[in-house]
Amino acid sequence: xxxxxxxLEVGEPGGDADRYGDGEPYGSESLVRPAADEPExxxxxxxxxxxxEEFVGQRVVRDxxxxxxxxxxxRGLAPDHVLLSGPPGLGKTTLAMIIxxxxxxxxxxxxxxxxxxxGDLAAVLSSLEEGEVLFIDxxxxxxxxxxxxxxxxxxxxxxxxxxGKGAGASAIPLSLPPFTVVGATTRAGLLPAPLRDRFGFTGxxxxxxxxxLERVLVRSAGLLGVxxxxxxxxxxxxxxxxxxxxxxxxxxxxxxxxxxxxxxRLSLAAARSALQVYEVDERGLDRLxxxxxxxxxxxxxxxxVGLTTLAVAVGEEPETVETVAEPFxxxxxxxGRTSRGRVALPPAWEHLGLPVPAPSDTLxx
Ligand SMILES: Nc1ncnc2c1ncn2[C@@H]1O[C@H](COP(=O)(O)OP(=O)(O)O)[C@@H](O)[C@H]1O
Ligand SMILES: [Mg+2]
Numbered sequence: 001x002x003x004x005x006x007x008l009e010v011g012e013p014g015g016d017a018d019r020y021g022d023g024e025p026y027g028s029e030s031l032v033r034p035a036a037d038e039p040e041x042x043x044x045x046x047x048x049x050x051x052x053e054e055f056v057g058q059r060v061v062r063d064x065x066x067x068x069x070x071x072x073x074x075r076g077l078a079p080d081h082v083l084l085s086g087p088p089g090l091g092k093t094t095l096a097m098i099i100x101x102x103x104x105x106x107x108x109x110x111x112x113x114x115x116x117x118x119g120d121l122a123a124v125l126s127s128l129e130e131g132e133v134l135f136i137d138x139x140x141x142x143x144x145x146x147x148x149x150x151x152x153x154x155x156x157x158x159x160x161x162x163x164g165k166g167a168g169a170s171a172i173p174l175s176l177p178p179f180t181v182v183g184a185t186t187r188a189g190l191l192p193a194p195l196r197d198r199f200g201f202t203g204x205x206x207x208x209x210x211x212x213l214e215r216v217l218v219r220s221a222g223l224l225g226v227x228x229x230x231x232x233x234x235x236x237x238x239x240x241x242x243x244x245x246x247x248x249x250x251x252x253x254x255x256x257x258x259x260x261x262x263x264x265r266l267s268l269a270a271a272r273s274a275l276q277v278y279e280v281d282e283r284g285l286d287r288l289x290x291x292x293x294x295x296x297x298x299x300x301x302x303x304x305v306g307l308t309t310l311a312v313a314v315g316e317e318p319e320t321v322e323t324v325a326e327p328f329x330x331x332x333x334x335x336g337r338t339s340r341g342r343v344a345l346p347p348a349w350e351h352l353g354l355p356v357p358a359p360s361d362t363l364x365x
Contacts, residue, residue, distance in 0.1 A: 080200025089245030112141030207242030
């Protein structure tokens, strides 16, 4: 058994920010975006469950993973490589750390974007010690040559070190001790099949139910030492978009409100007032989300309207509307994407407090 401590190798975990709008005008001011920026990761580290039994929800993945890990421990061998897939903020990085902790192994952390050249990966791989866990975040963003190097390393525990240049270059095979790759991806579909096939176990993380988010919040409040009332936990959970990262973030903002403008208690009233200040509504929509709905319903009669037109109406780039606002609106059944453009679905009208148009007035008539 080793120390179980995490060592930082290359880059930082959890860098799925650029694709989900953090850094965009909206990403930085909105509380309900699923990606984390650098300062937030520090706050998150304190709230991460350390062991599998502390990890809330995701029962299927937890059960399966627990079997894989116990079996490996029983045999005294490194377990199969593990792929974790799912949207940002659901616990992939946390699970990678838990895997290492459960194995009593040390963890090396890198990510697809941090590896610029195959040589960077070769250097990491050739320094691995027996039984170590190598966490590769955003593994779908590895460059092709690095990916190919990784297949071989995962399958045969070997890297070919290239010595020399040009015609005189030769590959010297270097054998590696057994280790376990834990890959995380928000886009399992982008992983080439040969790489996907090297993983003996794939766990898909799904959005959390509200009662699970409540448990996440109660646990976090305990760690932060703040008095969170049950009704407030339920209120925050219901606005957190099924995402623990968002739940923890809202909790911190409610705590701020309670401290500065309230009496320190995280009550239902404090939660509601705080989230009103931050413009996160009852369904977890923020200002951009609501202005998209508003434009779609009030200006365009429910659509269909093209993405570019819609984006101009809300004063944002089409890409921001498409990647930042739309995924959740579509998931919630508020808007639909059709070949003729975006349409408002009945819950969108209801959410804005507008009468739902008769079916004959809409695309679906
Ligand atoms: N199942 C869970 N139980 C408790 N906290 C969780 C859970 N999943 C995620 N979190 C918390 O949410 C935050 C984001 O999780 P993280 O593992 O970084 O997500 P991802 O890597 O999938 O983007 C962390 O602070 C973590 O503690
Ligand atoms: Mg992560």
